[in-house]
Amino acid sequence: MKIRGDIVRLYRNVHSWAGITAGLFLFIAFYAGGMTMFELPLGNWASRTSALPAPVPAERLSELVQKAQAADPTVATNHTVVLHPNETSPSSLMWTVSADRDHGPARTVYAGLAADGALVTQTRTPSQVGYFLNILHQRIGLPLNREYGRLIMGIVALLYAVALVSGTIVLLPSLIRNLFALRLTENLRRVWLDFHTLLGFCSLPFHIVMAATAAGFAFHQPIMALEKNLFFPAAPTHLAQKDKPHHGQNPQALLEPMAIVDAFRTQVPGLEPDALAYSSRGGKLSLHVMVHDTAEVARRPDGGYGEVNPYTGRLTSTDFLPGHQTPAFQVLTVIYALHFGTFGGLLIRWGYAVLGFGGAFLFYSGNQLWLSSRRRRERSAGLTEDSFGTRFLSILTTGCMIGCISGVSAVLAATPLLPEGGHYQTVEALFYAVFFSCVMVAVCLGGARSLRPLLAVAGVLTLLIPLTDMMRCLASGAVTSLALSVDGVALVYGVVLVMLALRKGQRQTPAAGVAVTP
Template sequence: MKIRSDILRVYREVHSWVGICAGLLLFVAFFAGAISMFEQPLQNLTSPQLDMPPPVPLSRTPDLLEKVFSAYPQARQTYTILLAPDRGLPGRVAWPVHPPHGHDAGPMFVATLAPDGTLVVRQQAITPVAHFIDMLHQELGIPLPHAISRPFMGIIALLYGMALISGVLLFLPTLARNLFAFRFREGPRKLWLDLHNLLGFFSLPFHIVMALTSVVFAFHDPIFAVQSRVFGTSHTSPHSPTHTRPHPITADQHPDAPLLTPTELVTSLETQASGFVPTILAYSQGHGGTMLRVSGQDSRYSMRGPTAGFATVDPRSGKILSADYLPGHQKTGFAILTVFFALHFGSFGGNAIRWGYVVLGLAGAGMFYTGNRLWIDARRRREKAAGLSRDSLPTKILSRLTPGWVTGCITGCLVILTAGYFCPDVMTVALVKEIYYAVFIVFIAFFMLKP
């Protein structure tokens, strides 16, 4: 493919400057995003292991709930029945210690029954390490309020898209000759270039999806408002915690009718949504009475949330009231939007897709690092050709900032994960943030100041 040299020169300038402006921020987004593909298992791994009896059988949940409500009346307002308890929440029933606030997952009470039938309740602190890494991914590692960092992330995603387009156009003329080239003997610059091109070309569809969906997430409030108007329903953010944000739809239910038992609800869902495996029954009291949102998975379909699909269910009859976010039961418009979200979250195809996203995320981080190295090398060559005997100040700063930023990000994530595993009881949101940014700044300072 032939492209005029003057046009290539413009694309090269656009690609270089856009890449250098966004590369380090995108490195954090891709590296932290790769880790966040297994956010829930990491949260379980870094949560304190509670000393409590095994969860009661699901059939005994009504007896457990009766004792919980007798001892903790406030639990009636918002509580969760865990159909698949794990290390993070090892009991059958859980409810927040404090009233839910926003999307933050605070400490939870977890309850089960001892072998003699007595109530056993433990308080579980939700260790924030995994969530903090996910927020690094969403906010590009910038410690600013979410309301500021989110639109900034959208702008960076737009620049990222420009870099993708210009990079492809630069590579097309030499595609056949340089696609699998690895010039080990021609110096590090050629090797960095070959690696950068290889990573970028073979993961191009993945990067296009990430760029587009990141723009959607950055400006999701107006997009969801349009969705609500077009499809005639209220919207729920895909980032809503499964245990705190039930869907607002309620049923015309008789207030004196008893709630179905969890076993009856699961049986009813199996009949109405075959293949959907519920994992969480989240109850809350609203203006319309008791509301229930069921979270679960169906490996045959894409899921709207990072790890689950949702259904609003009448807790007294078991009837599904809303299938807007229920995998395999959505209307066409919602199904299309769900595919869009699932492509970003990797919430389809099970663990094989998740591991694939981990590899692609780490490869993307490597691509941004090699892009910075290439810019630095090219800048140094131009400065030497202009007669400079040493790096200019911008080149010197960037050549030191790049390895410091990258090493600080990687080491900071490893340090907080290790601290969360060995000392989960002391890891608060503030402490996790302080540890990460302390490590991050130390490495940047080291590379800036070292001879």
């Protein structure tokens, strides 16, 4: 395919500037996003093992709920009956006593029955480390609130899309000749460029999905608000009042949990309920029957739910019920699933994690390639030192990207030592303390000279993860397969980072004489 040279140069410049502008943010989004593929296992790993109330048999669930309501009347409108307790939901009955939508899992009461039938409860906050990593990726590393972080993320996603389109156009003229020509015998800059091109092109569908869905998540609320104001006039007051509940009426008796389960199984054959989540909306009790089916596309990692009338057991809404949605909601679910990898089971989640970490490397290599080209031009122009712009981007590339790796490793290494596995404010403060410390080191030493010491710091912090976790396991006397998996991955990754930092010499590009390091 032939494209005029001036057009290719224009798109190459667009690709470079859009890429380096968005790359710093996108590195954090993809690095933390790769870890969110295992948000639930990380939350289970980080949570403290303790003597929680034992699960009760199905026939005693009603007794457990009644005794919990007698001890705390607020339970009636805020509780979850867990039908199949597991590591994430370890007791048969749970309810929250405080909630913070921006700061992850709420303080939760876990309830069960003792051998003599007495109510036994334990209150704790589940570890919020996994949730923090998810929010870090959603807000592209910026310590902003949900609203402003989402808008900036949308702008970065648009720049991301521009970089994808322009990069593809630049590649088209030499697609067949250069795509799979990984020239390992030439200078290091050429190797990096070939690898960057190959990685970017092969993962292009994934990146297109990420850019499009991220922009949609960022701007869907303003768009929906505009559509509502333009096309859906407010309902008349006398019609709106019809839907308000009449508090003077005597409420019906709630169905017992197993009666709800039986009614749900009858209406939705093939889906097994996992939990019954009761909540209050506008003074009216609502019930979500939680299900998880790996054969269906779900909006969230923990599955979906059907809305059920808690008094009659009748299914009232299937908007979020996997496999039973309307076409419009199914399209929305597919969009969410494509972004968060909530389909296809563990294999897809591992694939998304690899693509996420590969994307982080793509942005890092893109910045390093730009820096190398910039330095070559400056040396050709007679400059003996980097210009301010080159130094500034080099500092940000090293400080922010290696700072992100160090911050995440510091959070995971501290998790076994933090109360209740780490509260959101604690792990957030720790991450940004390490992150900005790395940026300051890069400012003081310069981007190139600070790379090796910062890589060493990141490696040491990563190696601390299995050390602190083994200390916790030895103290508790329990070593789980999940702990061994997390520790094994951290050990290998930490060793790789340390080896990169301890290399005796850095290879240089013959053309520029400037180190280009991974």
